[in-house]
Amino acid sequence: MKIDFGNKNKKLLIIAVMLLIIGQSLIGSISLEVLFNLTALQIIFAGIFISVFVSFPMTTLSDTLRITKESFLKEIDYAEDIHKIHSLAVKVKKDGLLSIQSDIDREEDIFLKDGMILLNDYKKSEVIKDILQKDIESRETNLFKPYNVFKMISHVAPSLGLIGTLVGLIGLLSNINQPYEIMNNMAAALVSTLYGSLIANFIAVPIMVRIKEYIDKNVLRYNIITEGILLIAQNDSARNVFDKMNVMLKEGERLQYPGNGMNERNSQLHELKI
Structure with missing residues (x-):
């Protein structure tokens, strides 16, 4: 793409x-001196790190970093998958299922490779569908873990801002006779709430939305691959395999058929007559 x-x-x-x-x-x-308040920063960021590290295992946190990075840098290429599966359909029609073994060995994408292995094992289409759908559910659950991390941050950050505000007010009241300390504590109190709101609304929530979109794109890709594999297992024509995957894309993103569609349709009609 x-x-x-x-x-x-x-x-x-x-x-x-x-x-x-x-x-x-x-x-x-x-002023910059008031805006960058060390006490407020310590309360907010230390609180977020404690909450996240207590709530989630390290594997989830490492996956969060990886998937967040991928959501910004990695493009989901539906076209490559559709053309690849269409080529498999043509190959299977011409040379049979055993001919795709070399394609399985070369395939690097795990989900597509697993689908090709199931296809090559002569399993019924119902069995393949059940296995791949369970695989999609498992992958979707794992992709949602980073979403849950940022969802928690979006909830925790404003609360920690309020805690910083309370700490600042307590410091203010305990130093009521010292004007300089009153100003410092008042700044920490108000800036903590500002930090909490900014982190929640300008960092955590936008990243949540981006990760959700990335999850939706991946699930669509898995469903397209599943549809293609099942159609090949059902011995559908290569043209139908391509068309049924292609219509799963948005209208403006749909692909032009790469082969001679009329010849393939004539071949299909000839097969039906026989």
Whole structure:
């Protein structure tokens, strides 16, 4: 699938401009000395790390970093999968199922490789469907773990901001006769709430939405592959395999059939007559 770098660059430029506007409004309203309050930073970030490390195993946290990175950098290439499965369908029609063994050995994508192995093992289409659907459910569950991490951060960060506010107010009241300490504690109190809201609404929630979109794209890819494998198992024609996978894409993303569609359809009709 072709990546539109022009649109990506425009998007990044818009985000950068909006961040500059927000930064300018913050700095214009609050001095840098007050905005970067060490006490507030310690409460918010230490609290987030403690909450996350207590709640999730290290494997989930490492997967969160990996999947978050992939959601920004990795493009899901439906076209490659559709063309690859169409080629398998043509090969199976021509030379039989055993001919795809070399393709299985070369395939690097685990999900597609597992589907090809099931197909090559002569399992019934119902069995293949059941196995692949369970595989999709398991993969979807694993992909949702990073989503849950950021969901927790979006809930915890504002609460920690309120805790920072309470700590600042307690410090304010305990130093009521010391004007300098009153100002420091008041700054920590208010800035903590600001930090919590910014982390929740400008970092955690947007990343959650991005991960959810990445999950949806992966699940669609798995369903497209599953549909193609099942159609091959049912001995459907190569053209039908391609078309039924292709219509699962959005209308503007659908692919042009790579082969001579009329000849394949005539061949299919000839097979039916026989």
